[in-house]
Amino acid sequence: MRVRFWGVRGSIASPGPKTLRYGGNTSCVAVESDAGDLIVLDAGSGFCPLGDALMKGSFGKGQGNMTLLLSHTHLDHIIGFPFAPPVHIRGNHFTIYGPAASREGLEELHEGLVAPAYSPVYTLDNIGSTLDFRRIPDEPFVAGGVQITAQRFPHGVGVFSWGFKLTERGRSLIYVPDVEYQYRHGVVSNEPTESIHSLDEAVAFVRDADLLIHDAYFTLHDYVPGWGHCRTQHAVTLAEAGNIKHLILFHHAPDRSDEEIDALIADHRDDLYHRGAPLRLDAAYEGMTIQL
């Protein structure tokens, strides 16, 4: 699998000179499988430049095929979708897995996203491509040659965000963009059996993956409990406990400047080095590409 980051921010796009190197677009990660299938994780504002790039290939000719996995439906994970050119080209096909009680619910939500009050698109019927909405299955499923497993993670009071595990030819990556781990069972969840709660419970889901792309919204110093995001140290602890090879800190807070991300990464690497920990650690930036 080949992974490319198109948007690495959380909450809202934050363009500008302070975020130039890591980038200001919100969540979007493209995964090209060894078999040549395209799987995209979330459709934040980074989905727009991805869409522009895709127009140079089969999507420009109306022959494109994408599996889009939505972790949840907060705007920073879906806002890019109606603006991306491939979506408006007849012949392109999008299979969209997202969190909803039903596939109709997911379609309705996207209908709301392009409703006349909010978008000149007016209705999904005007979107030229084929949109195949699906509820995220409870069982592992397959897209192209890639095996996908989904897991609910707690994301603030009463809210879930899905994490995804993608496996192909014995290589695997985990995507957990928005999570705030809980310390006591049942505190926030209405469906305690269906969600992971604590960091300990998350270990089984991520174990032995080659790559972990994980929420890094808060640091030790600016953590706000209840906002649905964890501290970067949680990502490191999880990666080490789960025997992860390479951890990518992702979903940076909008105000985290390039210098602050540099310093954060340096601190974590120092700590890993002094403990002799083998974990490789980086911060996601727009354009970052990883071959698995």
Add this chain to the structure above:
Amino acid sequence: MQVRIWGCRGSYPVSGADFVRYGGNTSCIEVQVNDTLIVLDAGTGIRPLGQALCSPDSHIKTNRVHVFITHTHWDHIMGFPFFQPLRDIDTYLTVYGLRRSERPLEETLAGSLGKPLFPIPFTSQPARTDFREVDFYTTFAIAPDVQVTTARLNHPYRAVGYRISSPSGSLAYVTDTAPFDQILFGDEQVSWSREERTLDEHSRETLQRMHQGVLDLMVGADWVIYDTMFEPEEYTKRPHWGHSTPDHAIGLAAQAQARHLILFHHDPHRTDREIDAIEGRYRARAAEVDLMLSAAREGLTLTRESDQ
């Protein structure tokens, strides 16, 4: 009156080395008239504005904010929940937007910026917020020395243009709008096909009324901030998108004898160098009709004193 641009990008925010000087944030403008603080649109640019207002060395000491929404397309409202003064119990916010028979403004905003699209509904933030729905072609005062005039813009689902007038300056904010000749946009969707369309009598009259209304907003204005998303050849391909070109804006601004035209709502693909070129080319054209012209960029600050 002091005007400052916090976001000037159209459609959606963009980030990267190509968009550093003009900026990637979507529509948001701050207007200050003595103690009166006005915010035009709540695109992603409203987030850095809110931070500036809440910082200890803020340039303005008021907790009263008037927010005028041109229309509720995403690029004009998506920053709203991230406006930091909403989290201050002392903030008193009035949000102005178009009165619509089918749905109150408050509901349209709440529906878009609450669950499941945003974790905390912005209407349940600590600040006190009230909503004032406006009609087209009206004038009202929001402070003894500040008047606001509205007009209808030619955009899908309709949008409101505003003029802010005070003894210390006047600003016309005209975005998003198509020109007033070929297509009439209303609440219903305009067909996307390219077939030639002829306008009926009623549509022609409506367009003429709009044209006059926009001229009225702009007449003698110190600054006209105008939707110039397209270059002429782009407009020819997409007349049904509801946006204008600098040529349209210059024509109207010159006719209205405005002083300074600001090109606004840049296409998300337009790079810094391309905007430089557009500004250079059209500045020369505007000079011929005695009009100052600038391309909007984040941080651009306008006062009568600074721009003579």
